[in-house]
Amino acid sequence: MASLASSGSAHAAAYARALSDVALAGSFLGEENARSIGNAATAAAAQLGGAPGQVAPTAQREHVPGVADHFLSQVMEQSRIVRDKLAALEGTQIVRDPSVLGETPDKVQTAPPPGTPVAPPAEPKEPEPPAKTVEELLAELDDLVGLTDVKAEIHRRAAVLRVEGLRADAGLEGLTITRHLIFNGNPGTGKTTVARLVAGIYRALGLLSKGQLVEVDRSELVAGYLGQTAMKTAEVVKSAIGGVLFIDEAYSLAGDQYGREAIDTLVKEMEDHRGDLVVIVAGYPLPMAVFIGQNPGLESRFRTEINFPDYTDDELVAIFDVMATGAQYDAGEGVQDRLRELLSQVERGPSFGNARYVRNVLEAAIGRHARRLREVDSPTLEQLRLLLAEDLAPPAEVVEPFEQEPPVDVQTETAAEEQP
Numbered sequence: 532m533a534s535l536a537s538s539g540s541a542h543a544a545a546y547a548r549a550l551s552d553v554a555l556a557g558s559f560l561g562e563e564n565a566r567s568i569g570n571a572a573t574a575a576a577a578q579l580g581g582a583p584g585q586v587a588p589t590a591q592r593e594h595v596p597g598v599a600d601h602f603l604s605q606v607m608e609q610s611r612i613v614r615d616k617l618a619a620l621e622g623t624q625i626v627r628d629p630s631v632l633g634e635t636p637d638k639v640q641t642a643p644p645p646g647t648p649v650a651p652p653a654e655p656k657e658p659e660p661p662a663k664t665v666e667e668l669l670a671e672l673d674d675l676v677g678l679t680d681v682k683a684e685i686h687r688r689a690a691v692l693r694v695e696g697l698r699a700d701a702g703l704e705g706l707t708i709t710r711h712l713i714f715n716g717n718p719g720t721g722k723t724t725v726a727r728l729v730a731g732i733y734r735a736l737g738l739l740s741k742g743q744l745v746e747v748d749r750s751e752l753v754a755g756y757l758g759q760t761a762m763k764t765a766e767v768v769k770s771a772i773g774g775v776l777f778i779d780e781a782y783s784l785a786g787d788q789y790g791r792e793a794i795d796t797l798v799k800e801m802e803d804h805r806g807d808l809v810v811i812v813a814g815y816p817l818p819m820a821v822f823i824g825q826n827p828g829l830e831s832r833f834r835t836e837i838n839f840p841d842y843t844d845d846e847l848v849a850i851f852d853v854m855a856t857g858a859q860y861d862a863g864e865g866v867q868d869r870l871r872e873l874l875s876q877v878e879r880g881p882s883f884g885n886a887r888y889v890r891n892v893l894e895a896a897i898g899r900h901a902r903r904l905r906e907v908d909s910p911t912l913e914q915l916r917l918l919l920a921e922d923l924a925p926p927a928e929v930v931e932p933f934e935q936e937p938p939v940d941v942q943t944e945t946a947a948e949e950q951p
Contacts, residue, residue, distance in 0.1 A: 662742070665689060665735040672728050676853065677846040678721055684837050685729065692736050709834050710738060711801070713823065714813040716839025719885030722813045723777065725839075730775035733809055740807050741773030749783040752793045760792040768800040768808070775809045782818035785825055798828035815881055842885050844874050851889045855918065860897070865920035873925060891926030899924065 663671075669689065672682055691708060698705050710733065714722040727744045734742025747767055754760045768776060784790035801810055812819065812833065823829050842850065848867050855862055873892060877883065884891070899922040904910050 662734060663731055665693070665732055668728050668731045668735060672725070675721060675724065676849045677842050678725070678839065681721070681725060681837055681839055685725065685732070688835070689732055689736070692733075692738060696737060709832060710809045711832050711835075712809075712811045713819060713833050713836040714811055714839060715816040715819055715836055716813070717815065717841055717881055717883060717885060719883075719887035719889075720839035720841060721886065722839055723779070725837075726775060726777045726811050726813070729811065730809070733775070739774055739809065743771070743774035744777055745771035745774060746777045746779060748779050749790070749793075752778070752784070752797075753789045757788065757792060760789050761796045764793045764796040765800060768797065768804070771808060772804050773807050775811055778810065778812045780814045781812035782814045782822040785818075785822045791826075794826050794829065798826065798832070801828075801832060841879065841883065844871055847874060847885070847889050850886050851893060854890060854893050858893070858897070859916060860893075860900075860918050861913075861916045863917050863919045866918055866923060869920040869923045873923060877925070888926065892923060895924050895926055896922040 669686060672685055675682070692710070695705055695708055712729070714726065716722055723744075723746060726746075730739065730742045730744045733739045745767065752760070752764045752767055754763045778784075784793050797810070801808060810832075812822070814822070816838070823833055848870055851867075851870055852862060870889075870892065877888065896918050900918055903919075903922070904914060907914065
């Protein structure tokens with residue numbers, strides 16, 4: 532190789548390439564290790580015009596004519612092979628920057644052992660929508676039908692908690708304001724909806740880190756055996772940390788040892804996480820008073836009651852319109868009068884569903900609407916949206932869209948048609 536280089540032979544480049552291939556091929560013989568691969572790389576580099584990291588005689592380090600110009604890519608390819616073989620031995624994977632000719636790896640990542648299943652790449656998460664401001668949430672509250680006193684109380688609490696936060700930031704001391712709430716009211720009076728808005732408002736005020744609403748009842752807090760209830764309740768509370776735990780029909784926890792275990796656990800968890808947890812208990816007014824009074828810990832933590840009155844007929848009609856519009860239905864002529872007629876016939880009391888009753892009426896109407904259009908091959912957009920007064924019926928008389936027609940007595944029908 533030295534003679535060919537010194538004489539300037541035209542075969543020097545091809546001979547150098549062949550010798551480097553032989554040197555690298557030798558590294559595949561026997562057991563691979565870093566030493567053999569390194570020796571092979573040194574020999575290959577020496578034949579191609581220089582040995583990196585090795586002090587060699589001057590004659591051996593002279594430039595081989597044609598190598599630099601015509602075989603630079605071969606040098607880089609040999610270098611890549613050597614690095615990959617060394618990386619495989621050391622359990623690493625070299626990730627290169629394609630804009631660089633392989634001289635310096637851009638980063639090194641640990642490779643899994645051979646045979647390890649490769650997990651599929653994680654799907655990119657959708658960005659979360661930006662958190663709403665206090666003003667936006669209060670505006671949503673104000674858009675709800677009715678609940679005048681409830682809205683006023685939530686506005687008042689938001690203002691007080693905001694000022695308390697500003698006072699704390701300014702280093703001023705003040706009274707500890709309980710953030711936990713009691714919602715008294717019959718079913719369907721908007722308690723869950725308002726609780727969700729309260730969670731968002733508290734988050735916007737910096738009182739909660741997440742602002743989620745976790746809604747539960749007795750069945751999700753109480754287990755079948757003593758001792759398990761405490762663990763079950765603690766797990767539920769854990770899922771609500773950073774937001775609001777909404778316990779519907781909380782009074783059902785009163786009166787037995789399982790419920791008392793859940794209450795005791797709840798009081799402890801409220802104390803342990805008082806900086807990032809709000810609990811709202813809801814139910815009928817009188818049972819809720821009994822529930823709060825049975826545990827001193829509850830009495831000291833639930834000092835604010837908000838009463839949710841039943842909706843008036845006008846408010847229920849307005850709620851029906853909001854629900855129908857949200858489902859992209861239009862209330863035709865006479866629909867509101869028919870709904871008022873139904874409301875006048877239903878008995879009002881603790882079991883009355885308020886907005887839930889109206890939702891059930893709407894769902895029944897949608898079922899009857901679908902039945903009306905069964906025989907229409909290509910209904911128009913107006914027909915698809917329009918609800919008629921005849922579609923409204925008490926919720927107990929829900930008609931499924933594809934309910935079979937009752938059998939017809941042919942003789943009776945014929946006789947009826949023959950009547951004058």
